[in-house]
Amino acid sequence: DLLRTIAGQLAVAMQNAESFRTIDTLNRDLAGKNVALGGALEELREAQDELVIKERLAAVGEIAGAVAHTIRNPLAGMRAAAQQAHIELAEHPAAELVDYFVRETDRLSSRIDSLLDFARPFHVAPTACSLGEIAVRAAEQVRGRAAQRSVVIEVIAGVSPAFVDPELFE
Secondary structure (H helix, E strand, O other), X not given: OHHHHHHHHHHHHHHHHHHHHHHHHHHHHHXXXXXXXXHHHHXXXXXXHHHHHHHHHHHHHHHHHHHHHHHHHHHXXXXXXXXXXXXXOOOOOOHHHHHHHHHHHHHHHHHHHHHHHHHOOOOOOOEEEEHHHHHHHHHXXXXXXXXXXXXXXXXXXXXXXXXXOHHHHO
C-alpha cells in the first residue's frame, strides 16, 4: 500500500512537472507574442501619425491653391497695367518706379509659386551659383523695409560660388 501511495504521488509529481513545463512554454510564447504585438502597435501609431501629417499637408495644399488663385488674378492685372504704364512712360522719371513695380509683381508671383511648392513634395535643385548674386536679390527684396527701420544692408561682392538651390537659399 505504501509503495502504491508513493507511486501515485510520484505520478502526480511527474504530471505536475510536465504541466509546469507546458505552462512555461506557453508563457514564453505569450511573452514573444506580446513583444510582437507591441511592435505592431508602435508601427500602427507611426502610420497614424504619418497619415495625420499627410492630411494636414493636403489641407495646406488646398488652402495654398485657393490663396494663390485669389492673389494671382488681380496680380496679373496689376502687372499688365504696370507694363503698359512702363511702355507709355518710357522716358518719364517714374518709369524706373513702374519697372520696379513690375519686378515686385514678378517676385510676388514667385512667392506664390513657393507657397504652392510648399504643399508639393520637396525637391531641391542645387546648382553652382553666385552667393553674391543671391544676396543682392534678397537684399533688394527687403531694402525698403530695412530703410524704414534704419537698417543698412551691405552686400559684399566677391563671394565664391556654391552648390545650392538658389531659390531655396534666397
